[in-house]
Amino acid sequence: MKSQVSNRVAIVLISACAGLMALIMIALVGNIFYQGIGHVTWHFLTTVASTFQVGGGIKDQLWNSFYLLIVTMIFTIPLGIAGGVYLSEYAKQSRVTSFIRSCVEVLASLPSIIVGLFGMLIFVDTFHVGYSIVSGAVALTIFNLPVIVRVTEDSIRSVPADLKQASFGLGVGHWYTIKKVLLPAAFPGILTGIILSAGRVFGESAVLLYTAGLTSPDLDFKNWSPFAFDSPLNPFRSAETLSVHIWSINTEAIVKDAPQVAAGSAVVLILFVLVFNLLARVLGAWIQKRMSGKS
Amino acid sequence: MIGVQEKTIVDFPHRDQEKKAFVEVDNLSVYYGDFQAVKQVSMPIEKNTITALIGPSGCGKSTFLRALNRMNDMLTSARTEGSVYYDGVSLLDEDIDVSALRKEVGMVFQRPNPFPKSIYDNVVHALRYHGIRQKSEVKALVQESLEQAALWDEVSDRLDVSALSLSGGQQQRLCIARTLALKPRVILFDEPTSALDPISTAKIENLMLELKKNYTLIVVTHNMQQAARIADNTAFFYQGELVEYNATNEFFNQPKEKRTAEYINGQFS
């Protein structure tokens, strides 16, 4: 009987834990939305951030977050896919291979602040590029690389070995097989991984504090030349992102409506992260269906 | 002039011992690590014939087949010794371009393995790699090979549909068409119908009889009746050795080796 009682108790406690977890999420997300949703207006999204006055917006920070994401992906995707292809197709069982795997593991485990410090060391101190999109993008690439490498390797490994055999049996070379058979077959998995990692990159802040910086010039959206100082496309200007803005506004700013701006920014941030998550699932499933069903 | 080994049965009549056969296997051995999967096998294979390789599971017939187009190269633990001569060329030499070899010695696998692409792209994939890119030439080759594989009538109106939407038998014929598009001279079949239903099996067996006119076919099969139906010559493999090799009629009606007779009579499988 004692074991029956303890069984019941245990099950109740365990279920309570799960319930608590769900409750926490609802409370967390709910609270942020409650605090900030009122502040998210079109005006908020399209106004420049303000250092002294009430009513500042997040126009530049929002743009910076996206621009930085795109530049980071331009670096990360080819490099990550190359790494994943190497580990799954070209690497032989050797000390070099396990060393590369260890490197990927190390990069994956580093706290983001350390990656940020490294970025600062290289770009700001050594090369004197200063706080810029480029510095932030390279630092974020280091941060994001292990995810893409792992996702690519796993996706390629899960492609049925039959397909590789079929291609080789036709006399097709290794690289051509990778390019035209394996990578396309692995594409849904890789794409899902990329979009999910985009969500992480979008919300990342510690890496960017000392690489992309805490300020952003007032962007002139009429000037698209990458060479102008205040052009949105200039990769060598400092670029405070949305998530960094949340931090800096709470730590260093003196505007009176800082809590509202922070909450509003947080709502926007979470919404975009959720959209990325949803997109990854939906797109990945849709592509998978297309490849195996129709054409 | 091949060397006659005491272990193998090359007592193969109807053959001029002086001339090398179209495909001549000489003392071939294949090792997976320490395990010897194929033990010093020698056999001649004549042009435009269907040769069936039968034997119980694990007897080395698939390994033997894969040595002929050097598919075993894909496995790092595999080691091949001996010689294989194709039209006089020693295939196991180091300076052989394996890619060109596999263009001439094609392979069809046990489970149909079309690429997750359209029917058209499946056939075209290897063509493009081997340098055939001109659209008109490619289109003609696609139609030809699908006709030869007895698939054209069923798919000509939907070439851009995913190959995975075809039935199992159709997929296997697509795989045959893929190989035919490269204009091989030898086609290796590794249990091509064991995953298919009887009707598809019959279609493919008829197809193989047609192909025999222009190609040399070597077929590994689990199904003795299939060997009896389509093969000109049959070889029996057991535990890596070539036990007997003869014209199909004589092979089944008057087997020379005791093990062959036992296998044919179903005393072990």
Add this chain to the structure above:
Amino acid sequence: MTLNNKGSLLSMSDKFADDSTQDRLRKRRQNINVLFRRDSELRGKLAIYCGAVLIILATISLTVFLVWQGLRLFLFDGVNPLSFIFSRDWNPGDSTHPTYGALPMIFGSFAITFLSVIIAMPISIGTALFMSEISRKWGNKALRPVIEILVGIPSVVYGLVGLTLIVPFIVAHGGGIGYGLLPGMIVVGLMIMPTITSIAADALQSIPQELRNASYALGATKWQTIYKVVIPAALPSLLTAVVLGMARAFGEALAVQMIIGNVADIPHSLVKPASTLTTIITLNMGHTTNGSAFNHALWSLGLILLIMSYIFILITRYLSRRSKVL
């Protein structure tokens, strides 16, 4: 099923009628087309290998640069490493008698890590057990999306919630100014819960059902099966999940910095302000001059972080090796 176009069937072999099979199959004698094709194989391979090399380069240069920079304090500014680690006196900004004692920060980092794990572990493991033992259906349908959303929430948002919700709550219940280890451990605990849960759930779900069935067949209850069979079998992976949570807690910077108070002192209670390695770095790095001892001291704090990260990696490796043995 007759073969038509017999003429064109042979057209390609006619082309080769003059070349012998040797020419077609031997590498040296082939035509330009084939050599070009082989060249692109090499180019593809080269591109891939370059990518792999860059990854190695990034990791090595990161470690080397940070170690070198972190050692400057000891090599060039004459600070004793032992006093750095064990001294409680952190005052690098003082113009006359700067001191470089990192102990308060080291204490803060470890305190936050262990305290947050104490909060997170029971709820995480409990949730993971629910997802794998009590109701896989609800677990995978309802809880997994919840966990994914929680993982995806950026850390600054957790910090914001800590600042706007938890700190005032603590103040309202008599907790001084509200900043300190208490809000820190709550916020970081919330942050690492989804991480631990998802890894633990995967670990538990990968235990083969046969083990559980064998236990039930002997008359054991669900709970007995869980703590006598399932948990011991999954133990290394569960520990890995916890260690990974700890690693994340140790390296968390901005969220902690918003609520810990940032005073370089070992606090006497959970509601007195404190600081961690990460928070002192983020707070001060922008305000120090390059090459100054203060600046070097911050890099040395970063070096401690780096070393701890490597230690966490070694621990997880050791654990995963043990789980392979089981």
